[in-house]
Amino acid sequence: MIRAARAWAPANLALVKYWGKRDAALNLPATSSLSATLGLFGSEARIVPADTDVLDVQGDPGRALRVIEAARVLTGNRAPLDVVVRNTVPTAVGLASSASSMAALAMALSRALAFEDRPVQTARLARLGSGSAIRSLFGGFVEWDAGIAADGSDCRARTAFPATHLPLAIRVAVTAGGPKEVSSGEAMERCRGTSPSYEGFVRDNPAVLEAARSALADRDIARLGGIAEAQSLQLHEILREASPPIDLLRPASRDVLGVVSRLRERGVPCFFTIDAGPSVAVFVEPRHADAVGSALAAIPGVVQVLEDAVGAAGARFLEEVE
């Protein structure tokens, strides 16, 4: 038996990055990470019973199939499903739409296949779909522990600080559309195998995470921003060092970095972060958000500026579908 279910999950942006896997089959990360959950952009998943499987997933249907199969193994329920997943965040511009879509799918499956009383399983399924999806289950500033257990039992995520702890607006400079050329998983593997500075990135991760946690605890935007920017630059350095190299940034992405640093010189508390794509997200005190938005929109090559903020809530169920 299948119950109709709908779930929503927000996207998230990493301040301390997950990059590389300690176990590819279980999708366990090599580094612990810290992210900010978004308030508006995300994904919706809807599941209803069907006569035969129907899968309509924006993005990568292969990931969705992996999550659905894991839910079937968990519950033994193989009844056919009609699954729709839609993103309200542009797919594959580096805004981790796979995170919100896989978190929404895992949530919806937990109700459709009746395991919503087992949040650890929902988290495992979201993570199998996309590592960063586990963070989209939670609101505010979220920590995801890499853990060391071979079975992933200590690989958990939780809200480290609520969104109200440090209210921040987010403006995302979208610098190019179109799908990414290399998937995150493939890029991670290449970096792990060929980038000389990848090892140091993993080694430094516990100290970087601790520093970010302490900056957040102190509500210190300058320190937190310094860490997030350094992590982003290091990630893209590691990508460029890979063999063959992966350069995801566009000239306009680099121009955004210059504008952010000039805004900061003029006294606007803001910082950037970049995930695995050409778009650059800028975190800013809410009262300066409009100024940042206008400055980003004026950069040639910035095709769109998305407006959001750090959001209070993680993935949640929506009203039942008919």
Ligand code: DP6
């Ligand atoms: C750069 O979560 O997309 O955004 O587990 O292979 O699906 P898979 O990777 P994914 O990688 C996200 C990488 C990142 C950094 C981060 O979100 O921490």
